[in-house]
Amino acid sequence: xxxxxxxxxxxxxxxxxxxxxxWLLVAVGLGVVGVLAWSLGTITPTAQAQGANIGPxxxxxxxxxxxxxxxxxxxxxxMSKDGPRxxxxxxxxxxxxxxGVSKVGPRLVxxxxxxNPRVGLGVDKAGPGLVLFDENGKxxxxxx
Numbered sequence: 001x002x003x004x005x006x007x008x009x010x011x012x013x014x015x016x017x018x019x020x021x022x023w024l025l026v027a028v029g030l031g032v033v034g035v036l037a038w039s040l041g042t043i044t045p046t047a048q049a050q051g052a053n054i055g056p057x058x059x060x061x062x063x064x065x066x067x068x069x070x071x072x073x074x075x076x077x078x079m080s081k082d083g084p085r086x087x088x089x090x091x092x093x094x095x096x097x098x099x100g101v102s103k104v105g106p107r108l109v110x111x112x113x114x115x116n117p118r119v120g121l122g123v124d125k126a127g128p129g130l131v132l133f134d135e136n137g138k139x140x141x142x143x144x
Contacts, residue, residue, distance in 0.1 A: 017143055021121075021130050028108055028121060032099060 001009075066075040068091070076087045085100035090113070098109045107122040116137040122129050131142040 021128050021143060024121060024130070025123065025128050 063078040064076065065073050068074045072089075072091075072093045074089050074091075074093070076085075076089075078085050078087070082102040083100060085098060087095050088097040090096050094111075094113070094115045096111045096113075096115075098107070098111075100107050105122055105124040107120065109117045109121075110119045112118050112135065114135075116135060117133050118135075119133070120129075120131040129143065131139050134140045
């Protein structure tokens with residue numbers, strides 16, 4: 001294969017990766033919307049069951065923690081100086097997924113069973129980005 005053929009092949013692969021990144025970003029966005037819709041759907045009946053027939057109730061807080069039946073924190077929604085953050089933990093209580101929005105833009109990080117980040121997805125002024133991490137949490141590949 002000569003240089004021109006190799007360059008064309010690399011350009012095709014780059015185009016395919018960018019297309020996959022866009023679809024992944026869309027899928028993550030739809031997932032977040034689905035989780036929020038589900039959350040709002042479960043809050044409304046609870047508020048109504050508590051006698052909230054006089055109108056919608058507003059709950060204001062800087063942090064919510066969801067615990068499993070054993071009292072272990074499994075999910076948290078918090079507000080920091082950087083912005084809102086949703087954290088999801090596994091059955092051991094170890095954080096495995098983070099979704100946050102800061103001044104830079106939205107970020108999603110997925111971690112392995114040891115808690116090390118393995119995939120990061122985000123959007124900033126330059127556009128979408130994807131980062132893959134090794135088992136020690138060191139970035140091994142990124143696509144801006």
